[in-house]
Structures are given as C-alpha cells and as structure tokens.
Amino acid sequence: MTKEQYQKITDRTRTLLHGRVWLLQVPTVLCAGIYGFLFLLQFSKGTFPLRYCLFPLTCFVLVSLLRTLINRTRPYDFFHLPPVGSYLPGKGKSMPSRHAASATAIALAVLSVVPNPAFRIFCILLCLLICSLRVFSGFHYPSDVIAGMLLSAGIFLLFMIR
Numbered sequence: 387m388t389k390e391q392y393q394k395i396t397d398r399t400r401t402l403l404h405g406r407v408w409l410l411q412v413p414t415v416l417c418a419g420i421y422g423f424l425f426l427l428q429f430s431k432g433t434f435p436l437r438y439c440l441f442p443l444t445c446f447v448l449v450s451l452l453r454t455l456i457n458r459t460r461p462y463d464f465f466h467l468p469p470v471g472s473y474l475p476g477k478g479k480s481m482p483s484r485h486a487a488s489a490t491a492i493a494l495a496v497l498s499v500v501p502n503p504a505f506r507i508f509c510i511l512l513c514l515l516i517c518s519l520r521v522f523s524g525f526h527y528p529s530d531v532i533a534g535m536l537l538s539a540g541i542f543l544l545f546m547i548r
Contacts (some may be wrong), residue, residue, distance in 0.1 A: 387527055389465045396524040399470045407471040410523050413516045414485060420493040420509065428499060438499060441545045442491040445538045449487040452537070453479040462524050469524030483526045486534030489516040494542045 425439065439468055458481035462469040493513035497506050517535060520526040 387461065389467070390503035392461050392465045392524060395522055396467065396470050399522045399524070403470065409423070410471055410519055413512055413519065414483040414489070417489050417492050417509075417512055417516060420496065420512075423440055424496060424500070438495045441495055442488060443444050444545070445487050445491040445541050448485065448519060448541065449482055449484045449534060452482060453484065456481045458527075458530070460525060461527055467524070471523055471525075480526055481530045482528040482533035482537055483517070483520050484499060484534065486517045486526070486539045489513040490535045491542065494538065498546070 421442070428438075457478045459478055460469075460473075460480040462473060463476060463478070490513055493509045496509045500506060500509075518532045520531050521528050
C-alpha cells in the first residue's frame with residue numbers, strides 16, 4: 387500500500403461516515419455480543435464444548451504475543467496520516483490484526499455449533515466487514531488482516547482435530 391492509496395482509502399471512509407466514526411465499532415460489538423449470547427445459550431444447555439471457549443481465547447493470546455514480537459508500525463504512523471477515528475500515535479503492533487483474528491475465531495466457532503444457514507452467512511459477512519473496516523479505517527495493512535484471519539483458521543483446525 388502506498389501513501390496515496392492509504393490517504394484515498396481513509397478519506398473515502400471518512401466521507402462515507404459523515405463524522406459518525408462510532409459506526410466503525412458497531413460490527414465489532416455485534417460480533418462479540420453474538421458470541422457471548424451463543425456461549426451463554428449453549429453453556430446453559432450444556433452443549434458448548436470447552437474447545438469452542440478456548441479457541442477464541444487462544445487466538446487472542448497468540449495474536450497478542452505475535453504482535454509484540456513483530457511490532458510492525460501501523461499504517462497511520464508509517465504514512466504520518468491519521469486513521470479514521472481515535473488512535474494512539476506510535477502504538478505499533480499492527481501485525482497480525484487482533485480484530486481480524488478475533489472476528490474470524492468467533493465466526494468459525496459459531497459456524498461449528500449453529501446449523502442455521504442464514505445465521506452462518508450473517509456471521510461470515512460480519513467477520514468480513516470487521517476485517518475490511520480495519521483496512522478502510524487505516525488501522526491495518528491488508529496483510530495484517532489476512533495474517534490474523536489465517537492464524538485463526540490454522541488454530542481452529544488444530545482445535546477441531548480429534
């Protein structure tokens with residue numbers, strides 16, 4: 387991604403939001419809420435295997451550790467242009483995207499226990515929206531998001547192998 391591409395993407399996102407940057411948080415909150423609700427519902431029935439609880443947590447912890455080790459500069463710091471929304475300059479830790487990893491982990495966990503095709507599609511689309519917004523808002527490079535998604539998918543496969 388070049389500085390011009392970054393600026394074009396973030397300017398377009400700002401224009402679409404018309405100052406309502408809080409809208410960027412809605413998909414993430416919705417995703418976490420869905421997982422929490424599903425967890426409580428399944429847990430109360432005694433039908434939520436422990437691995438579906440440990441899988442997203444494991445993804446979160448591993449991604450957090452990797453981010454610290456890699457410590458990639460975020461695009462807004464690299465290009466010296468603000469992202470869409472509030473941010474901490476010099477934060478670093480862009481690779482892999484924790485939002486993308488968590489959204490993917492939650493979507494995969496939901497897909498594993500919910501048979502409803504419409505709800506499955508909704509969760510997949512929500513995950514893709516969250517991942518896209520991380521790039522369009524200027525907080526991550528596309529490679530950060532892809533790495534987060536692939537890492538979650540790989541951990542998911544390890545958790546689901548019996």
